[in-house]
Amino acid sequence: SGYGEGGPYEKMKAYDLLIQAESGVAAVTGSPDAPGRVGVSIADFSAGVHAYGAIMEALFARERTGEGRAISVSLFDTLADWMNVPLFHSDLAGKAPKRVGLRHPSIAPYGVFVCANDEPIVLAIQNAREWVRLCETVLQKPEMATDPDFADNEARVVNRPALEAE
Numbered sequence: 832s833g834y835g836e837g838g839p840y841e842k843m844k845a846y847d848l849l850i851q852a853e854s855g856v857a858a859v860t861g862s863p864d865a866p867g868r869v870g871v872s873i874a875d876f877s878a879g880v881h882a883y884g885a886i887m888e889a890l891f892a893r894e895r896t897g898e899g900r901a902i903s904v905s906l907f908d909t910l911a912d913w914m915n916v917p918l919f920h921s922d923l924a925g926k927a928p929k930r931v932g933l934r935h936p937s938i939a940p941y942g943v944f945v946c947a948n949d950e951p952i953v954l955a956i957q958n959a960r961e962w963v964r965l966c967e968t969v970l971q972k973p974e975m976a977t978d979p980d981f982a983d984n985e986a987r988v989v990n991r992p993a994l995e996a997e
Contacts, residue, residue: 832845832903832904832905832906833845833850833905833906833907834905834906834907835903835905835907835908836903836905840907845874845905845906845907847872847873847874847875847906848868850874850906850907850910851868851869851873851874851910852866853907854874854907854910854911854913854914855911855914855917856869856873856910856913856914858917858927858930859914859917859927859928859930860930861930861932862930862932863929863930863931863932865930866930867930873910873913874906874907874909874910875906877906877909877910877912877913878904878905878906878909880909881904881908881909882902882904885900885902885904886902888900889902920936920937933953935955937984937988938955938956938957938984938988939956939984939987939988939991939994939995940954940956940965940987940994940995941954941955941956942954944995959983962976962981962984962987963976970997972997975997980993980994981994981997
């Protein structure tokens with residue numbers, strides 16, 4: 832279903848865009864200036880994956896017990912489940928994460944960067960080994976790897992403007 836069975840929204844239309852907006856996904860997607868829709872029908876896909884998992888669990892249980900199960904999956908519930916990380920940010924930091932486009936709110940460098948020839952490149956540096964390799968091999972600035980402003984991810988996030996300028 833779109834919004835689950837038996838609730839006040841049981842009969843409401845449930846288009847992917849509506850579910851993305853109402854679940855909060857659109858609020859954390861997009862540019863800093865405006866929310867955005869994920870470019871594919873993620874509510875539909877997510878519900879399909881959840882349904883698949885529920886079907887497999889039901890088949891496994893039937894094999895063991897001989898009993899069947901009723902399965903209910905809603906588009907809204909599956910996307911609301913995707914909002915756990917923004918919820919943790921909100922609960923732990925006291926505020927919801929900001930929309931950052933292709934950047935990441937808590938990882939840097941992460942996102943689109945324009946090279947000297949005006950070609951865009953996407954970087955997603957996830958760990959210390961990748962950071963050192965980026966500094967040494969790609970940027971050819973090995974000293975950046977140990978610079979206190981950039982030495983670990985927390986420092987890079989705090990100093991993101993200076994990092995991105997480099």
